Amino acid sequence: MKKFKYTLISLFSIFLIIACSGDSEEEQDNIPEFDRSTILKNYAENIIIPRYNDFKTDLDALKIAVDDFVANPNSVNFDKVHSQWFNAYKTWQHVEMFNIGKAEQLMYFNTMNTYPVDELRINDNISSKRYELSNANDWSSQGLSGVDYMLHGVGDTKEKVIQKYLNDSNYGDYLKNLLAIMTKNTDDIVQDWPSYKDSFIQSSGNSNTSALNMITNDFVYYFEKGLRANKIGIPAGVYSGGNTLPSKVEAYYSSKNSFQDISKDLAKEAVIASENLFLGKAATGATGPSLKTYLDYIHAADVNKENLSPIIISNFQKAKQAVDLLDSNFVDQINNDKLKMLNAFDKLQAIVVNMKTNMLSLLSIQVDYIDADGD
């Protein structure tokens, strides 16, 4: 028994010596805790709220243009609606990723931008005057994508579209209803943010339900599905055995019926919006605490290792270049040379890989919505 005791004591001494020696060596450089709420503060105050306000402004302008157009369906008013819709759709790219708080409750991004549009359903809604569209089956018959169909899809020329609105008031009513739903939901979210902001910023822990984990997950999810798959991958046939599906591009009808080729503008805007979030960059160009600065902080503790943030930044550069190479009309691009689409897909994929493996791992952020024990 005595022998055992001695072994025990000696083992313990070794343990203590190791522990203490580690202690004294490193004491001089005391690394402060990274305050994650600073990221949340920057995101909320300088990105999310201003971007939502911008979107609300553009959407309100679209609503006014729609009202005018429905009251007087003519070419001038059509052009106004069209250009306001394009503006709003572009600003939308900066908020789609924030599926958090009120937006999540309202299924906001599903109702705002689900495409391809369900033509049959939307036409059925128009003729049967169905304006209550909260059912999930109606996600693809409303929102900005729904407006695309209402403006550019109900006829294949401007004259034919205007004629529809002149002949049948149901079209105007349906379009106005779509704007009513969109502005109502957007107002709700915009009004909610100032009061939600504080709890958002304070929720800086590292649990599955903390704001930073949720917003990061939303961001990565959006980037993988909403951007990479929906805008590029699916229409280019990545998931469909090489059969391209040009009708699945974003803002399809505007391109298809040659009103204006905007799919590329939207995709580019979405990549920039994602890059901005990663960099913590506001619309003014000012940058603040972000996922990037958090990664830099982690790297500072282990400078011998490769730093992830410059890698992701260069990934973004390559992705933007690849999107730039695309035809402004994605339908044409897919039909004529889908390899360029696939190239853009690969460049976006590289960002997904780095974010989902390296970034989430280094920041120890669990994948969302998984509620399970570890061991």
Added chain:
Amino acid sequence: MEIIKSYFSKKQESSSLALFRLGFGFLMTYSIIRFWFKGWIKTMYIDPSFHFTFYGFEWVKPIEEYTYILFLICGISAFFVGIGYKYYLSIITFFLSFTYIELMDKTTYLNHYYFVSILSFLMIFLPANSSYSMDSYLSKKSFKYTPRWCVDSIKLLLFIVYFYAGLAKINKDWLLEAQPLKIWLTTGSYDLPLIGSNIMQQEWFHYFMSWGGMFYDLLIPFILLYHRTRIFGFILVVFFHIFTVILFPIGMFPYIMIISSLIFFTSKTHKKILDFILKPFSKTLGSLKQINTVNIRREKIALTVVTIFFIIQFIFPFRYAFYPGELFWNEQGYRFSWRVMLMEKRGYTTFKIVDIEKGNSFYVMNDEFLTEFQERQMSFQPDFILEYAHHLGDHYKELGYNNIEVYADSYVALNGRMSKRFVDPKVDLLKEKRGFNNKKWILPLNEEINKL
């Protein structure tokens, strides 16, 4: 020989097994209720259209809505074990139902579930109902003693769990890089009493916790065994496990280990605890006929089974030695070996289906087949990747694709290293068989972690 014989004739008061049975049974009952109320039966076993199976146990699958009945049976049998009612039937039922549940989908694999499974198997051979139990009350008989080896076998199993967990920590990442604790502690946000929020970011603390954790696991069984250090050991156990509760989403494991560690105390202590808890029943318990020692039915067979069981337990965690390559990367022989919390590992794996006849290819959207939880686990574990690839092959063959190949585009990041390609992108996974053979299609990490 004489020593062995005399050891196996030694006795220990029955209160030790009784308290253990009580604690185990009620903790398990609570575990099942907790699992049920968290809605996990639905999200983990009923919702998924596909389940990852253990090789050789492909036939063990969730039984749709009846899975609830399975959990009900498991929970009731755990409760019966706790109160010691029809103990042998109950513990066998519990072992079978619990193990069946764990085999249904390996996505949910946790070391502590495995621990519960094998512990309940061991308990089938222990007369844990000989006192302080319904069985004892109904038969009006209470046994004073049980064979000592029965109590020691539980201690031995705990010894294995701790000691092997300690051995597993002797690796390059854990000791020399303080990984993955460095990642977890730096990015956590805790405001602990005494410790505060700043200490978690300090490098020395990461090393302190890593080395401390290793020594804790290796030494705690000895500290608990030796009577003079036992109380100190138990305080360490409580402290250590509560600490892990604060830091990690670790579920029931810490509580199971704390309660289990009570077994190292003396029967007198166990008796005191039991008498305290069961005070309202003291009259009834006192009226039972006291019999000296319980006779284990077919003790020789029981002992043989238990001996074989332990030999397997001792050897099984070393099976990784049969595989080339880095254990933490390939995970061949990683499970069922008490390797706990050793890896911060993330993967991203997508699959390409190549249609040879048509000469084209397409990618698969994983969320059409897997839940997010399944996708996360699949993305970095080779046996999941292979099983899923075969599932995809079967799926598309059913859809009329006759001649297809399945390739994985896979990246994995391990313990703070930058992610690397994980699966050889030129290997058609449909041509690779499931099983215990070496998976040559995993690209090497080119680094040794497990060997120092």
